[in-house]
Amino acid sequence: MLPTTELVLNRRVATEQAEGRAPSLAAAVVRDGEITWWGSRGTVDGARPERTTQYRIGSITKSIVAAAVLRLRDEGLLDLGDPLDKHVPGTTFGSSTIAQLLSHTSGLTSESPGAWWERSPGGGWTDLSARLTADATKHRPGRRFHYSNVGYGVLGRLVTAVRGTDWLDVVRAEILEPLGMRHTTPLPGEHGLVAATGYAVHPFADVLLPEPAHNAGAMAPAGQLWSTLDDLVRWTAFTGGRTGDVLDPGTVAEMREAATVDDSGGPWTAGYGLGFQLIQAGGKRLCGHTGSMPGFLACTLIDPATQTGAVTFANTTSGVGIAGLTADLISIADDHEPPLPAEWTPSPVEPRLLELTGLWHWGPKPYHLYALPDGWLNLTPADGAGRASRFRPIGDDRWLGLDGYYAGETLTVGRVSDGTPAYLDLATFVFTRTPYDPKAPVPGGVDPEGWRA
Structure with a gap:
């Protein structure tokens, strides 16, 4: 030193x-x-x-x-x-x-x-x-x-x-x-x-x-x-x-x-x-x-x-x-002598994993899903406040929670007929691309009249 x-x-x-x-x-x-x-x-x-x-x-x-x-x-x-x-x-x-x-x-x-x-x-x-x-x-x-x-x-x-x-x-x-x-x-x-x-x-x-x-x-x-x-x-x-x-x-x-x-x-x-x-x-x-x-x-x-x-x-x-x-x-x-952060380098991501990334919603609350090395995922609230967890793959379209509120819980991807990911099911919580997407199996259903003023 x-x-x-x-x-x-x-x-x-x-x-x-x-x-x-x-x-x-x-x-x-x-x-x-x-x-x-x-x-x-x-x-x-x-x-x-x-x-x-x-x-x-x-x-x-x-x-x-x-x-x-x-x-x-x-x-x-x-x-x-x-x-x-x-x-x-x-x-x-x-x-x-x-x-x-x-x-x-x-x-x-x-x-x-x-x-x-x-x-x-x-x-x-x-x-x-x-x-x-x-x-x-x-x-x-x-x-x-x-x-x-x-x-x-x-x-x-x-x-x-x-x-x-x-x-x-x-x-x-x-x-x-x-x-x-x-x-x-x-x-x-x-x-x-x-x-x-x-x-x-x-x-x-x-x-x-x-x-x-x-x-x-x-x-x-x-x-x-x-x-x-x-x-x-x-x-x-x-x-x-x-x-x-x-x-x-x-x-x-x-x-x-x-x-x-x-x-x-x-x-x-x-x-x-x-x-x-x-x-x-x-x-x-x-x-x-x-x-x-x-x-x-x-x-x-x-x-x-x-x-x-x-x-x-x-x-x-x-x-x-x-x-x-x-x-x-x-x-x-x-x-x-603060340690330097690990040097960032690009790493390959499977296309089926990449298409899962981005914005998801638990009800009205927005979350971001990130792809990590080795097929892992990181789910975090968009505003940084709330339940965040990392997940490691355990099978086709299934990941296991490693930390935070969802530690030990299973995240499963639901796909439509053409294979497009439509929702995430995480310990019965359903995350959708848009808030309360009526096309997804949201627990309790979605009011047919939709959002209103």
């Missing part, structure tokens, strides 16, 4: 490290899947952190586990509406759906019963399941957002049950290796990498206390993994839609949709999809995940609209505003 931009980015990181009193802090900005800037402050083993220095990423592990679950869905091995009992029988909360577990709306308790799991060695699934008695459900499933670390321990067990092999082996083989994230590991120091030690910083003195870093056992899918800037930049790009062969970009877009929002403090600024946190900040809608474990803070966020993202690590239990820092790095990059 430009020297002036790098100066502002470096100052933001330096200020956070100094004011947050972090032993070390490392950060990177990613754009279009590549690192465009990175920097670090403080020391790890007496040296500045590098792009290959490992930090514990905590709950960012959840997003990776969620991707493994969505792969199972896309392969037809489960449905997100399935109750947990269908795949992992024997729990006291088996009526909760997989989608509810992914989006923290299952009502399940936030932490595993017993000792604080983040600072205690973890047992296996049998032990965890036995401790999740009937009172482990704190809210009616689907009622509200209630962040549940336990829920992702359960999802790790789900992956193990459906695949027939340990969730970590599944994650390695199906996600980390294909994305080139070979330095993302369950324990630090693998592959000969330098790993940061996690510390608590005394609130009233500039002294440190090392934090434990136990294996979390059955709770590991909630926050076990360690990673590097280089690896998490790849994951950040994946979150923004650069998914390689791991998942279809449409599936990742589904994961980014707000399944629930936290509006307890007024208009929502934070929400949760299927394994991803959503943050509204500075006019941007960012997606990714934060992570915290004793001694560590981490965050990965990306703006899918600009494809600018950021990754941040700190080896401190508290003190650093990790999400705010990450969002600020994205804003600095986009404000100082």
Whole structure:
């Protein structure tokens, strides 16, 4: 990036490290899947952190586990509406759906019963399941957002049950290796990498206390993994839609949709999809995940609209505003060096698609229908206010709604005998070339006397 931009980015990181009193802090900005800037402050083993220095990423592990679950869905091995009992029988909360577990709306308790799991060695699934008695459900499933670390321990067990092999082996083989994230590991120091030690910083003195870093056992899918800037930049790009062969970009877009929002403090600024946190900040809608474990803070966020993202690590239990820092790095990059729009080039359109474009009316309200690449359509109100959706083709003269009010609904073209398109039928709403065209099957019919003064 430009020297002036790098100066502002470096100052933001330096200020956070100094004011947050972090032993070390490392950060990177990613754009279009590549690192465009990175920097670090403080020391790890007496040296500045590098792009290959490992930090514990905590709950960012959840997003990776969620991707493994969505792969199972896309392969037809489960449905997100399935109750947990269908795949992992024997729990006291088996009526909760997989989608509810992914989006923290299952009502399940936030932490595993017993000792604080983040600072205690973890047992296996049998032990965890036995401790999740009937009172482990704190809210009616689907009622509200209630962040549940336990829920992702359960999802790790789900992956193990459906695949027939340990969730970590599944994650390695199906996600980390294909994305080139070979330095993302369950324990630090693998592959000969330098790993940061996690510390608590005394609130009233500039002294440190090392934090434990136990294996979390059955709770590991909630926050076990360690990673590097280089690896998490790849994951950040994946979150923004650069998914390689791991998942279809449409599936990742589904994961980014707000399944629930936290509006307890007024208009929502934070929400949760299927394994991803959503943050509204500075006019941007960012997606990714934060992570915290004793001694560590981490965050990965990306703006899918600009494809600018950021990754941040700190080896401190508290003190650093990790999400705010990450969002600020994205804003600095986009404000100082706004990304250029994709270059426009002509693209071929089938004649039968081209003849659908132009002006249509839903009753008296005018709409414009645009042809998009790959046979897609975009329906928008002529004045810009109202229901707009994109559609992808699913058969002859049929398209499926992808977003907005008509997401999941089918648009069908009605043609007259010579093949000319006469109307659009969209979830029983009939769009005509002229307002209430009497020759089209307008629901309720059209007054035979027509328009009048």
